[in-house]
Amino acid sequence: MARWLAFLAVAVMIATAAAAEGSAGVNGPALQACNPSQLSSCLPAISTSAPPTGQCCGNLRQQGPCLCGYLRNPNFRQYLSSPGARKVASACGVPLPRC
Template identity: 50%
Template sequence: MKSSVVFFCVIAALLLLRAPTSVEAATCNPTELTPCAAAILKSSPPSSLCCSKLKSQAPCFCQYQKNPSLSRYISGGRKVAAACGVPVPSC
């Protein structure tokens, strides 16, 4: 049993060493935030799917804020992001 734990640790270490070190750029698509609509517009608690989508779209927040058709949702979006623990950048 001890040898299987050591083997697992060695395999895990090798996988971590081979993991890519660069971060992929997010694909900015505001429709990905559709699961957050109720939380943003109605001030309801965000779902786990909403929080997941916010995390994946976080690198796009500044771009969304500059878009006049999306910027009106920023204040509600900040509250939802805070509830999800997603940091909102200063743009």
């Protein structure tokens, strides 16, 4: 029983450290949580010739660290790898990552 509790305690400490490392930026502050719905303000600009809004660009910048994860998800990849998404990212000054 004691071995099991020790293993569980170490596992929790490792998971906590990994989560903290993944959420801390280079300068220490936590990044905004990944939330793909924040990019919904960009859909009109991605799917039409409309320019991206300030809200779209701001959300795209905030979600920038999450883009590789979104590109790995087949539900989001079709939007983020489209020519429209490249156009929006370029207009917002946000480089699309190579993952």
